[in-house]
Amino acid sequence: GNSVTQMEGPVTLSEEAFLTINCTYTATGYPSLFWYVQYPGEGLQLLLKATKADDKGSNKGFEATYRKETTSFHLEKGSVQVSDSAVYFCALLKDSSYKLIFGSGTRLLVRP
Amino acid sequence: GAVVSQHPSWVICKSGTSVKIECRSLDFQATTMFWYRQFPKQSLMLMATSNEGSKATYEQGVEKDKFLINHASLTLSTLTVTSAHPEDSSFYICSATSQGYSETQYFGPGTRLLVL
Numbered sequence: 001g002n003s004v005t006q007m008e009g010p011v012t013l014s015e016e017a018f019l020t021i022n023c024t025y026t027a028t029g030y031p032s033l034f035w036y037v038q039y040p041g042e043g044l045q046l047l048l049k050a051t052k053a054d055d056k057g058s059n060k061g062f063e064a065t066y067r068k069e070t071t072s073f074h075l076e077k078g079s080v081q082v083s084d085s086a087v088y089f090c091a092l093l094k095d096s097s098y099k100l101i102f103g104s105g106t107r108l109l110v111r112p
Numbered sequence: 113g114a115v116v117s118q119h120p121s122w123v124i125c126k127s128g129t130s131v132k133i134e135c136r137s138l139d140f141q142a143t144t145m146f147w148y149r150q151f152p153k154q155s156l157m158l159m160a161t162s163n164e165g166s167k168a169t170y171e172q173g174v175e176k177d178k179f180l181i182n183h184a185s186l187t188l189s190t191l192t193v194t195s196a197h198p199e200d201s202s203f204y205i206c207s208a209t210s211q212g213y214s215e216t217q218y219f220g221p222g223t224r225l226l227v228l
Contacts, residue, residue, distance in 0.1 A: 034216070036219070041222075041224075042221050042222065043116075043118070043205045043219040043220050043221040043222040044156070044205065044207075044219040045219065046216060046217075046218065046219075049216060089155065089156070098144060098146075098161060098209070099158060099161075100146075100158070100207075100217055102155045102156050103155065104154070104155045105153075105154070105155050107153075
């Protein structure tokens, strides 16, 4: 079946450190891939997305590249800020489907 | 653009009462809305999908008589938790899409329900 696997958190970094949150997926066909961010007490916000292989989604300094050969969509940021502390969800949307399938989420804590 | 609101943002109720949560798309017409439930420190679980003017489609294991969903217009969907019990306490999040399937879902800020 379709699934998304994320690295377990929490991930704790110092400000300005490099961030990688791993995400791999299992799906047939060509799903769209997403990263959502959830700040404390809030709903999810779309951070970035990619709809086909080799696409790179980017937003607010975050990037993720759709790698079909490794079925991955790892989230990266070159220099994190305290305000990036949140829970990050990787998700996929299968072709001709309406159901977003979420990973378990990775909590990021950035210390000053 | 693509703003989704929820009301109320939090609610406390007594066991046995019913609670209605509203989800609105503020600047677009939402042909499809989704309702999720999120337990503490866990991922989102899709409860049901609603299309404007038709009955909601519930996921396996979700009681349709307990979680009533109405999508009466292209900008409003409601979730009513009937005869709420403490185990229904959770964070409920809605999302909406403007062009049906395979479009980006925009999420509301969530509603925290506490049943005493």
